[in-house]
Amino acid sequence: MNFLAHLTLSHFSADLQVGNYLGDLLRGKEVAQLREGIHRGVLMHRAIDRLTDADADVRAVNRLLRSRHGRYAGVISDIAFDHYLCRNWVLLGPVPFALFTRTTYRNLLAAREEMPERARRYVNGMVEDDWLSLYATADGMHKVFERLLPRLSRPEKLAGVEESLQEYDAAINRALLLLFPRLQSLAESYREQPPSP
Incomplete structure (x- = not known):
């Protein structure tokens, strides 16, 4: 799951949303220094990733994508x-x-001062360019994948990605629809956790 799914699953709590946003951007000491609610959001982000990575339907989708896109599946x-x-x-x-x-x-911008500089810059770009809305359209998805290219060591492996999504449309949609309710249950367990004393 990428930004939109993590932020959707944590929508009920500003702290959990901020932590889910930061989940892939922070490491070790940076995570330990977060206040409790945001720290729980990072832990939630990682639990979502573990559940997603272990899901049989997701792994089947990744096998389909791996034939053309290798390690970027x-x-x-x-x-x-x-x-x-x-x-x-x-x-x-x-x-x-x-x-x-x-x-x-609004939640992410309000928490900027609690973020490391690189995460702050990232959130500014996300808001200014309305990244979350990019996922809604084919043109937006094209932009998302274009932004990814400079960060890849083998960008040629993204060639044909839009065709792959069309080819495997039913399998990807099915995997999401089967997995998402389980992710919602996981998210609910984080919502119900009382804060530490």
């Missing part, structure tokens, strides 16, 4: 799941999408 499926979440937003989204993005951006 998991990265592609993470991004694709955000697109399919948008496609199924009426069924899976917690509130109307425009309200969700507004609230999410």
Whole structure:
């Protein structure tokens, strides 16, 4: 799962949303220095990733993608799941999408001072360019994958990614629809955790 799924699953708590946003951006000491609610969000992010990575349907999708895209199959499926979440937003989204993005951006901007500099820059770009809405359209997905290219050591492995998503459309959609309720249950368990004394 990529940004949209993590932020959707933690929509009920600003702290958990911020932690889910930071989950892939922070390491070791940086995580330990976060206040408790945000720290729990990072832990939630990692639990979501573990459940997703272990899911049989997700692994089947990654096998399909691996034939053309090699080691980037998991990265592609993470991004694709955000697109399919948008496609199924009426069924899976917690509130109307425009309200969700507004609230999410407000939560992230309000917590900027608690983020390391690189995460702050990242969130500024996310809000300014409305990254979450990019997942909703084919043009937006094209932009998401274009932004990814400079960060890859073998960008040629992304060639044909949009065709792959079309080819495996049913399998990706099915995997998301089967997995997401389990992720929602996991997220609910974090919502119900009382804060540490």
